[in-house]
Amino acid sequence: xxxxxxxxxxxxxxxxxxxxxxxxVSRQTINAIETGKFDPSLPVAFRLARVFALRIEEVFVxxx
Amino acid sequence: xxxxxxxxxxxxxxxxxxxxxxxxVSRQTINAIETGKFDPSLPVAFRLARVFALRIEEVFVxxx
DNA sequence: TCCCGATGTCAAGCGTGCTTTACATGGATC
DNA sequence: GATCCATGTAAAGCACGCTTGACATCGGGA
Numbered sequence: 001x002x003x004x005x006x007x008x009x010x011x012x013x014x015x016x017x018x019x020x021x022x023x024x025v026s027r028q029t030i031n032a033i034e035t036g037k038f039d040p041s042l043p044v045a046f047r048l049a050r051v052f053a054l055r056i057e058e059v060f061v062x063x064x
Numbered sequence: 065x066x067x068x069x070x071x072x073x074x075x076x077x078x079x080x081x082x083x084x085x086x087x088x089v090s091r092q093t094i095n096a097i098e099t100g101k102f103d104p105s106l107p108v109a110f111r112l113a114r115v116f117a118l119r120i121e122e123v124f125v126x127x128x
Numbered sequence: 129t130c131c132c133g134a135t136g137t138c139a140a141g142c143g144t145g146c147t148t149t150a151c152a153t154g155g156a157t158c
Numbered sequence: 159g160a161t162c163c164a165t166g167t168a169a170a171g172c173a174c175g176c177t178t179g180a181c182a183t184c185g186g187g188a
Contacts, residue, residue: 046126062110
């Protein structure tokens with residue numbers, strides 16, 4: 001499961017810490033998701049899509 | 065996080081076991097998701113949306 | 129050069145997601 | 159009543175998601 005979070009965050013000029021605050025997780029969690037350590041839970045994925053004003057499928061790419 | 069899996073599955077005439085097979089999880093996992101025991105992981109959510117030919121937001125409803 | 133903000137990473141700890149095995153219940157059919 | 163299928167549930171075990179706290183590195187600006 002890939003994601004476009006680093007790119008989408010950069011477009012908006014947000015730091016990892018800022019994004020973390022917007023979706024109510026720790027900075028380390030955002031970093032781990034961006035660097036592919038693990039996939040977020042479904043609720044966190046929804047919150048991420050929401051702060052980017054995108055659909056989940058536009059943020060996360062299922063590579064089967 | 066609510067979901068419409070029981071309803072969508074019934075529309076298609078699938079049993080929990082059939083759906084489980086289609087998304088490659090155990091029957092107990094489908095049952096637990098339907099009965100609200102826990103939310104699926106993001107990859108399983110993608111597979112569920114895919115077998116229903118719907119977007120994730122049409123299968124899962126984030127109740128903030 | 130010195131500092132500082134941003135990012136990467138590690139460790140310990142805890143709750144969740146998912147598995148297998150197993151058993152209980154209810155409805156339909158015989 | 160006996161059988162069968164679908165569903166619900168439980169326990170044990172393992173891996174993952176997320177936390178806090180801490181430390182390392184890197185680039186930019188004073």
